[in-house]
Amino acid sequence: MKNQLLALLLLCLLIFSCTNKYAEVINLESDYQIIPKPKSLEILKGKFLVDEKTEINCDETLKNEAGYLSEILGLAIGKEVPIYSKRNKGNIILKLDDKVSNNEGYELFVEYDKVVISGKSPTGIFYGIQTLKQLMPTVIEKKGVLEGELTIPAIHIEDSPRYNYRGMHLDVARHFFPVTYIKKYIDLIAMHKMNTFHWHLTEDQGWRIEIKKYPKLTEVGGWRNGTIIGHSPGTGNDQKKYGGYYTQEEVKEVVEYAASKHITVIPEIEMPGHSGAAIAAYPYLSCFPEEPTDKNYSMLSEKSKALQKAGTPKVVYETWGIIKDVYCAGKEETFTFLEDVLSEVMALFPSTYIHIGGDECPKENWKCCPKCQHRIKNLSLKDEHELQSYFIQRMERFINSKGKKIIGWDEILEGGLAPNATVMSWRGEKGGIEAAKQRHNVIMTPSHSCYFDHYQHEDKDNEPLAIGGLTTVKDVYAYNPSPSELTEVEQNYILGAQGNVWTEYIGTEDYLEYMVLPRMTALSEVIWTPQELRDWDDFKRRLPNLIARYKALNFNYAGYEGGF
Numbered sequence: 001m002k003n004q005l006l007a008l009l010l011l012c013l014l015i016f017s018c019t020n021k022y023a024e025v026i027n028l029e030s031d032y033q034i035i036p037k038p039k040s041l042e043i044l045k046g047k048f049l050v051d052e053k054t055e056i057n058c059d060e061t062l063k064n065e066a067g068y069l070s071e072i073l074g075l076a077i078g079k080e081v082p083i084y085s086k087r088n089k090g091n092i093i094l095k096l097d098d099k100v101s102n103n104e105g106y107e108l109f110v111e112y113d114k115v116v117i118s119g120k121s122p123t124g125i126f127y128g129i130q131t132l133k134q135l136m137p138t139v140i141e142k143k144g145v146l147e148g149e150l151t152i153p154a155i156h157i158e159d160s161p162r163y164n165y166r167g168m169h170l171d172v173a174r175h176f177f178p179v180t181y182i183k184k185y186i187d188l189i190a191m192h193k194m195n196t197f198h199w200h201l202t203e204d205q206g207w208r209i210e211i212k213k214y215p216k217l218t219e220v221g222g223w224r225n226g227t228i229i230g231h232s233p234g235t236g237n238d239q240k241k242y243g244g245y246y247t248q249e250e251v252k253e254v255v256e257y258a259a260s261k262h263i264t265v266i267p268e269i270e271m272p273g274h275s276g277a278a279i280a281a282y283p284y285l286s287c288f289p290e291e292p293t294d295k296n297y298s299m300l301s302e303k304s305k306a307l308q309k310a311g312t313p314k315v316v317y318e319t320w321g322i323i324k325d326v327y328c329a330g331k332e333e334t335f336t337f338l339e340d341v342l343s344e345v346m347a348l349f350p351s352t353y354i355h356i357g358g359d360e361c362p363k364e365n366w367k368c369c370p371k372c373q374h375r376i377k378n379l380s381l382k383d384e385h386e387l388q389s390y391f392i393q394r395m396e397r398f399i400n401s402k403g404k405k406i407i408g409w410d411e412i413l414e415g416g417l418a419p420n421a422t423v424m425s426w427r428g429e430k431g432g433i434e435a436a437k438q439r440h441n442v443i444m445t446p447s448h449s450c451y452f453d454h455y456q457h458e459d460k461d462n463e464p465l466a467i468g469g470l471t472t473v474k475d476v477y478a479y480n481p482s483p484s485e486l487t488e489v490e491q492n493y494i495l496g497a498q499g500n501v502w503t504e505y506i507g508t509e510d511y512l513e514y515m516v517l518p519r520m521t522a523l524s525e526v527i528w529t530p531q532e533l534r535d536w537d538d539f540k541r542r543l544p545n546l547i548a549r550y551k552a553l554n555f556n557y558a559g560y561e562g563g564f
């Protein structure tokens with residue numbers, strides 16, 4: 001009797017699996033290495049087959065997302081995957097659904113006969129597709145043709161991010177990266193379900209964005225006559241002209257590309273410090289226009305020394321560090337210049353936020369500049385810190401008047417915070433905690449956990465040159481952006497976190513990737529996944545799937561504890 005029953009059961013199974021061989025395949029946990037880890041994940045039986053009968057059905061407003069998915073799948077199977085918006089067509093369904101509560105959240109069902117991705121917004125659908133990609137073979141990352149069948153393991157996921165702000169920064173001023181590469185960087189951000197690209201565009205060592213009213217910003221400020229060799233203060237100067245900039249048309253192209261990947265681009269125009277390149281272009285912006293650029297004169301290029309001798313005192317900086325020659329806060333011309341620059345910048349970037357820097361502004365020049373001192377006296381300011389606060393608050397009023405908001409580094413707390421400012425906390429979390437207590441929005445980028453220009457392995461001698469510090473992948477992963485010192489209400493002011501990539505020592509694309517991968521992968525989980533679901537060993541088990549994707553996409557990456 002027992003044997004007869006067993007035989008009957010086996011027969012049933014055989015018939016069922018002949019009807020659809022993808023219904024009964026039992027999947028392994030290893031098929032589900034998703035990063036960032038979803039909020040809830042239920043493994044189902046079976047697989048979905050992508051083949052010549054596969055069709056996508058989507059709402060009209062999801063054409064961009066459907067097109068993206070169709071291209072990936074179509075290339076993998078070597079056949080077009082058509083898109084319909086008619087009812088009852090298609091076995092991959094993308095649909096907007098108000099039942100998904102988070103604006104960036106999604107629900108994904110993969111079953112043997114259909115795939116359904118629902119989201120409250122197209123962004124949620126896009127993230128559902130990112131997850132779907134991680135369930136497929138890595139060849140789809142390369143947009144290549146798969147040998148054999150393309151199947152997706154069955155699953156049910158409900159997912160949404162922990163924080164609204166999930167960013168990656170890139171300093172393109174110390175070293176320049178062309179538009180083609182910026183797009184690749186944006187792809188990487190999208191793959192990690194991050195939603196913000198913080199584009200650090202101006203510095204002492206280069207001005208990188210075309211401003212039509214002030215052409216010298218890029219003609220002069222976009223180029224330096226050499227760069228120090230080795231770690232600051234350097235062992236010499238390479239004597240090579242270095243630079244580049246983005247035209248306004250290119251900026252628009254980047255912003256549009258990022259938007260198609262659901263990424264907001266926030267430009268940073270530094271003030272009042274880190275303004276050496278603008279001062280080289282327009283020396284009247286300095287407190288002392290006749291005073292030569294002097295940071296480590298002995299390391300200056302021969303070309304710049306000759307220029308200075310011939311009567312051009314200001315040159316674009318060729319060494320790294322904090323520079324005392326900053327925008328004069330006493331002259332009205334400085335504010336006119338910055339308002340003009342920001343007007344052009346704001347017209348290019350739809351982002352609500354404009355980052356205006358505010359960090360590392362020495363007060364030496366302001367202390368001995370008659371115009372700065374006059375402003376302090378006239379406005380009854382206490383000191384130069386209050387003058388910096390005046391500077392930032394005045395720029396905030398201008399930016400707010402155009403319907404935008406400012407972000408500044410945590411130094412903007414000194415001398416009094418601008419009323420509507422968001423603080424980016426980089427010198428640890430102290431500034432962020434203070435700002436949240438003052439009921440200001442905060443983005444956490446503490447250097448100990450979020451600075452990807454730091455070394456990442458203890459054995460620094462066998463690492464390429466980095467700025468210093470030590471931030472391992474594990475350190476990044478261990479970070480919790482919501483400090484326990486804050487009350488629940490105060491924690492609501494923590495918008496999220498960001499990885500920062502300062503490029504003094506990062507001159508190539510290969511090295512940039514080595515510095516960000518897999519640290520940004522760890523950060524993506526910090527800012528997406530609920531804190532209680534995060535586990536380092538579990539993350540390490542899932543990381544190989546992402547590493548395989550870096551390889552498929554030709555991204556360089558660093559080794560990490562337990563694997564390469």
Ligand code: ACM
Pocket residue numbers: 359360409426
């Ligand atoms: C910074 O790293 N100076 C914001």
Ligand code: ZN
Pocket residue numbers: 286287327328329330331365366369370371372
């Ligand atoms: Zn001054």
